[in-house]
Amino acid sequence: MDRDAKIFVAGHRGLVGSAIERNLLARGFRQIVTRTRSQLDLRDGLAVLEFFRQEQFDYVFLAAAKVGGIVANRDMPGEFIRDNLFIQMSVIDAAYRTSVKKLLFLGSSCIYPKLAPQPLKEEYLLTGELEPTNEAYAVAKIAGIKMCQAYNRQFGTTFISAMPTNLYGPRDNFDPQTSHVLPALIRKMHEAKENGSPFVEVWGSGRPRREFLHADDLADACAHLMEVYEEGDIVNIGTGEDLTIRELAELVRAAVGYAGELRFNPDLPDGTPRKLLDCSKMERLGWQAKIPLQAGIASTYRWFLKNIAAKSEERRILL
């Protein structure tokens, strides 16, 4: 990729898009274009096509999506399927119509069947039933993969698809109701420590296993794929290691320095029992994750203290 190539990072204010933008700048790319949602609603196909016609991008990273944790997915399936299908349709089609050289679409490990063998190999896609809590989101993601592959076959495009495991890092969503588990636990334990609460509620049984990848690692993997990979076949991106939610909660508790009790609430959903990616394909392509989970949690907590906790405290004092 030429360092003067014109690149659109869709979703640049989110967890992944912001990490991709940082990574591209560090790699020396000079022409990165971004738009906020209020400047350009990516669900609006006509506006997106007009924007692509004006800008004439060489490369596109599609990191804009409707994203949320297990309860947000369970409770808002209509929004998850609608927004994601619209965003994907608009951006992928506009990329084809304006001859973008390469587009990277971001799927998710939730595209795999709920009870697939572990670790999850790319070939397990569409071999069984999906996890019900995020079926609508997963179906939209599978449609995105299939759209990229169909365009490659019929129109000769080079649209590639990466399947990340569960992610975390700076600029994550820390809202306890809609976020994923890791930012939710950071926030809940931090607030419990500040308020002297004797326990923190952890959803579900604590037994499900999850794999966690730092967004900076994912961004590096995406930039690497954009440089070296040309196929439509999906590629998993993870660390190759997982742990139980109870073990994760203990790690977060240690990082935050919270001494209270973890109280598991079985009324909330566990979701998929295990979701560990087989990352051997990505390793063969010359990439491996670098940020250890404990170090990643510690740096994410520092980011949270500076950017979320400090601002809530400022607001509380002003009120």
Ligand SMILES: NC(=O)C1=CN([C@@H]2O[C@H](COP(=O)(O)OP(=O)(O)OC[C@H]3O[C@@H](n4cnc5c(N)ncnc54)[C@H](OP(=O)(O)O)[C@@H]3O)[C@@H](O)[C@H]2O)C=CC1
């Ligand atoms: N987080 C995770 O654990 C995982 C994420 N992924 C995938 O990675 C990608 C990025 O996720 P992540 O960074 O976590 O998500 P975030 O919610 O952090 O960021 C999503 C971004 O998309 C933008 N966006 C959403 N809807 C629109 C719209 N209609 N028009 C324009 N922009 C829009 C948001 O803009 P605004 O800031 O204005 O709201 C935001 O910048 C997604 O495809 C997701 O499915 C895959 C696996 C795990």
Ligand SMILES: C[C@H]1O[C@H](OP(=O)(O)OP(=O)(O)OC[C@H]2O[C@@H](n3cnc4c(=O)[nH]c(N)nc43)[C@H](O)[C@@H]2O)[C@@H](O)[C@@H](O)C1=O
């Ligand atoms: C990335 C992936 O993310 C979603 O799936 P998920 O892996 O189930 O994501 P999650 O992070 O929300 O939960 C992981 C586990 O953790 C438990 N858990 C405990 N306590 C809290 C808690 O406080 N918040 C949350 N959210 N979960 C908690 C929770 O009960 C579950 O057992 C998909 O919908 C879809 O969006 C997707 O692709």
